Amino acid sequence: xKYLLSAIAAGMIFAAGMTAQAQTVGFADxxxxxxxxxxxxxxxxxxxxxxxxxxxxxxxxxxxAKVSQKCNADRAVVxxxxxxxxxxxxxxxxxCARDASQYCKGVKPGAGHILRCxxxxxxxxxxxxxxxxxxxxxR
Amino acid sequence: xxxxxxxxxxxxxxxxxxxxxSAQTELSRNQIIxxxxxxxxxxxxxxxxxxxxALENIQKYPGADSPxxxxxxxxxxxxxxxxxxxxxxxxxxRIRPESYEAVGLIADALHTPYLQGQTFFIVGHTDAxxxxxxxxxxxxxxxxxxxxxxxxxxxxxxxxxxxVGLGEEQLRDPADPFAAVNRRVxxxxxxxx
Numbered sequence: 269x270k271y272l273l274s275a276i277a278a279g280m281i282f283a284a285g286m287t288a289q290a291q292t293v294g295f296a297d298x299x300x301x302x303x304x305x306x307x308x309x310x311x312x313x314x315x316x317x318x319x320x321x322x323x324x325x326x327x328x329x330x331x332x333a334k335v336s337q338k339c340n341a342d343r344a345v346v347x348x349x350x351x352x353x354x355x356x357x358x359x360x361x362x363x364c365a366r367d368a369s370q371y372c373k374g375v376k377p378g379a380g381h382i383l384r385c386x387x388x389x390x391x392x393x394x395x396x397x398x399x400x401x402x403x404x405x406x407r
Numbered sequence: 408x409x410x411x412x413x414x415x416x417x418x419x420x421x422x423x424x425x426x427x428x429s430a431q432t433e434l435s436r437n438q439i440i441x442x443x444x445x446x447x448x449x450x451x452x453x454x455x456x457x458x459x460x461a462l463e464n465i466q467k468y469p470g471a472d473s474p475x476x477x478x479x480x481x482x483x484x485x486x487x488x489x490x491x492x493x494x495x496x497x498x499x500x501r502i503r504p505e506s507y508e509a510v511g512l513i514a515d516a517l518h519t520p521y522l523q524g525q526t527f528f529i530v531g532h533t534d535a536x537x538x539x540x541x542x543x544x545x546x547x548x549x550x551x552x553x554x555x556x557x558x559x560x561x562x563x564x565x566x567x568x569x570x571v572g573l574g575e576e577q578l579r580d581p582a583d584p585f586a587a588v589n590r591r592v593x594x595x596x597x598x599x600x
Binding site: 294295296297298299300302303306307310311315316317318319320321322350354357378379380382383405406 | 435436444446501502504508510511512514515518519520521522523524525555556559561562599
């Protein structure tokens with residue numbers, strides 16, 4: 269089972285690497301790679317490190333000579349995936365501002381009302397904004 | 408005290424093997440969003456006050472089990488909320504790798520425009536095994552650990568998240584005080600500030 273999970277995670281990383289421009293990965297999927305690829309090393313070498321403040325990442329970094337090759341390769345990918353998604357989410361409202369004012373006039377901002385409107389207006393919404401929504405994981 | 412808080416790691420290895428595909432992961436994120444969105448009436452309860460009320464409940468009604476519910480907690484019952492299992496090391500606030508994904512799902516949900524700008528309580532609960540004060544303190548540290556992971560690793564704005572530990576003071580299934588269903592993290596939407 270463990271091997272299977274690793275294979276799936278590796279496939280996901282590969283897919284993410286192949287389409288870095290066209291796709292980002294959610295936080296759950298990203299951090300799951302860390303759990304799958306580094307779970308055993310975390311339990312072995314990072315017994316007192318926590319998920320907060322990148323504690324696990326730092327601990328694995330300090331123990332990289334002992335940590336499995338797979339974990340060493342994947343943990344950098346995970347940090348990159350999280351950063352990518354955060355950047356995409358920060359960028360989306362700006363990229364979609366013009367579409368929002370054009371297609372969602374009078375829609376009250378907050379609670380996802382603008383996003384709901386833009387999703388509904390997808391066929392009219394600019395390609396840039398639709399892509400931004402995809403990258404932010406908001407679809 | 409062995410099974411404090413949440414179901415064992417072994418049990419959860421099974422539940423995660425069922426959710427390896429990303430389509431199902433998306434579904435889970437949306438389940439959290441659907442349960443939490445739509446903040447309605449405002450309830451004037453602060454996290455500090457609720458934490459104090461839990462401690463006072465132990466002092467006022469000492470004994471092996473909590474005979475009373477906390478009135479302040481009952482005020483939150485009508486709010487939008489979601490229960491999720493997070494596993495920790497024994498006697499510790501260290502989140503198990505098996506539960507990283509669950510914490511990530513909470514982050515995925517909280518980072519959507521549907522929930523942004525709203526305030527959430529992260530409430531930790533244990534089952535009734537062990538000492539009440541100990542359980543209260545451990546659940547508080549665990550709720551805090553989840554909050555810290557969300558705020559730092561996943562950059563959810565810290566001003567929107569409050570950690571509270573209620574130990575075994577508010578069992579989900581009082582008829583079965585040791586049941587796994589009692590060990591849970593409860594996310595409660597406290598609305599806009």
